[in-house]
Amino acid sequence: MRHPLKWAVTVACTLLLCAPAVAADLLMARVNRLFPEAMTLLQSSISSRGYTITRLQQVNENLERRAFKSDMYRVVYFGKHEEVRQATARNPELIPFLPLNITIFAEEDQTILVASHPQMLQEFFPDPELKPLFERWEKDMLEILDEMRETD
């Protein structure tokens, strides 16, 4: 091989061009499942990637207690202890953004999931040591939402 560099560049460019598209500012998925079923699938998808679900914030119940009408609505918080400990030790200002979370709410007989791009944190915390972590969170979040879409 006379020009191994050329080949490597070609392959690298191909990989870049084939990278999955990143949506604008929010990650969203519409799932063709009723809320309770989608909720179970979401928790399973999160756990299967090694995250611990730390809290299920019950939003609709809080609204209903004050007589505001609401359909099913939860915020699912999750994280990996060591990751969170190490990242916040490097930069305590990350704390307000953690644990990671996914919002899930009923939209009639379907369910909508919303999350922010973890990679967005890179813009605010441009620490090269944190970059691989943000990328890993981004990849996991994309996979979770893809998996949810594919359950249709």
Add this chain to the structure above:
Amino acid sequence: MVASRITGEIMLKRLLFAASLLAGLGISSAMAAPDGAQLYGRNCAACHGENGNGGIGVPLALPSFQAGISDDYLRKTIHLGRPGRVMPAFPALEDAEVDAIVRYVRSWNRGISATYSAERVTGDPAHGRKLFAQYCAACHGAEGEGSKGTGVTFSRPRDLPIMAPALNNPGFLSASTDAMIKATLMRGREGTPMVSFIKQGLKEKDIDDIVSHVRGFENHPLSQEVTTAKVDRPVIAMDSPYDLNTTVENVKRAVNNNNFFYGRVQTLEYGMTSPANENQKQVIVYFCNISLLNQALAIDPRVGMFLPCRISIVETNGKVQVMSVNPAVLSRLFNNSELLRMCDELSKNYTAIMEEATL
């Protein structure tokens, strides 16, 4: 001859090597044209519905919508979005990916796709302004700001009518040609409240005047659309002169004094490890104002990811700080002008609570 055969063999080997390398990396399928259905599912379906039947976004499969818009309008809309009106821009999508989405959206179209001239329509904008006030402003707003609200309502029934779009929006004005606006005014959009103004008795000249007025919005942009400004700091943070426990108690008190109710106090690591192992120097006070929450969800139900309100109290090397997410980060993500106003309020609330707690 022998030399050329050897050269040919070398070339073939290289090609095979490259092909096997790409296949081994799982690239072979990705090398094909982008999958429009998959891209639509990932980027558009949540708002526009799996089958383009709408909900949060415009019902893209509506026959009159399909008949009235051009492929170029769709492409530009995907690229530019509608600043401040929820529909985000997708700058990261490649042209080929946008084309694939457009082809997929067009697969619902039973008719011929419209194409429009890029030429400007000549009309009398002053007369157009009067007609706009009479015929259009009730739905599209006096200054073309669109109907009130954002369209992102909670479990909104996915039947028509749809929201009147903001015409005074840089995304709309860039995506639409005068000819397209004129055609929409003349034909209306069946299945929506947009009627044909020819059938309402206007002449073609009147419609040209309205188009000139709408095009004139380019010179009078609405200031509230600027929601994508760069955020200086991702968090609001203040030093506390008190120790961690005292600061936590101060935050709880300040929360109540500022019309919120205090919900709970937990460490950041709560639930991720055993209680004995949690870092007790990273504490979060969660709080809420249900009425405010209800308002926020009415503006945009997706804001859940920032719920409930929270202020973190952190001790690092003996120094105590209180901090929260800067709500401006939030409004930037949602591309929602109405949410921007609420975020400004929330920002003031957080600052007031933190100031009081650290006074």
